[in-house]
Amino acid sequence: MTAPLLEVIALDVRDAVAAEEGGADRLEVVSDMASGGLTPSADVVAAIAEVCSLPQMVMLRGNAGFTATAEELDRLREEARELAKAGAGGFVFGFLTEEGTVDLEATEALIHAVAPLPWTFHRAVDHAVDVRAAWRAVRLLPNLATVLSSGSPKGVGEGLPVLRERTDAGDGEIILAGGGLKEEHVPALRRWGVRAFHVGSPARESWEHPVDPSRVRAWRHILDSV
Numbered sequence: 001m002t003a004p005l006l007e008v009i010a011l012d013v014r015d016a017v018a019a020e021e022g023g024a025d026r027l028e029v030v031s032d033m034a035s036g037g038l039t040p041s042a043d044v045v046a047a048i049a050e051v052c053s054l055p056q057m058v059m060l061r062g063n064a065g066f067t068a069t070a071e072e073l074d075r076l077r078e079e080a081r082e083l084a085k086a087g088a089g090g091f092v093f094g095f096l097t098e099e100g101t102v103d104l105e106a107t108e109a110l111i112h113a114v115a116p117l118p119w120t121f122h123r124a125v126d127h128a129v130d131v132r133a134a135w136r137a138v139r140l141l142p143n144l145a146t147v148l149s150s151g152s153p154k155g156v157g158e159g160l161p162v163l164r165e166r167t168d169a170g171d172g173e174i175i176l177a178g179g180g181l182k183e184e185h186v187p188a189l190r191r192w193g194v195r196a197f198h199v200g201s202p203a204r205e206s207w208e209h210p211v212d213p214s215r216v217r218a219w220r221h222i223l224d225s226v
Helices: 013-022 042-051 070-086 104-114 123-127 131-138 156-168 183-192 213-225
Strands: 005-010 026-029 056-059 090-093 119-121 144-149 175-178 196-199
Touching: 005 013, 005 175, 005 213, 013 026, 013 042, 013 213, 026 042, 042 056, 042 070, 070 090, 070 104, 090 104, 104 119, 123 131, 123 144, 131 144, 131 156, 144 156, 156 175, 156 183, 183 213, 196 213
Parallel strands: 005 026, 005 196, 026 056, 056 090, 090 119, 119 144, 144 175, 175 196
Antiparallel strands: none
């Protein structure tokens, strides 16, 4: 079985260094976790790139919701160019319409803006009015690396049936399981074929504290032991 990928949320250089020390494979770089993760500054991405070798998947999100106006998309496209120059290895984004369906127009606009870099469709997919339809729409988009999903807005514990359904449908290789992820969820997810995992709060005491290398190391051990 392929070794699992461990992605850790980083807010700054200290988080990135700690994540790498603990054995993470990839970073999701964001700002403002009080809003669920927004676009970080290019300065933060550049500073991380100077001292950390892990790939940076950088959030492109202008508000705490999952919709984007034309003006916000213009700003995100410009920020994507700056972030790519600063060292982003890929991006994290994804939008829903006001009706709760995947906003293909907005999402494809950013896909073109960040090409040829890979990207992750974030947990907006869990908030779609029809999750099955949302997955069908997302999985066909170009340069898609992973889909960050817990299967439910309430977290992995509630969303396991949906994640099982997605793996049965052949989507196991693109699932990045995260959002309320706990150690007890890992064996089943690995058994179903999920090979990428995302941790944010489990890697630190709280969002007021930095990433703890020992907590990342513990997650590395959890994933590698299954």
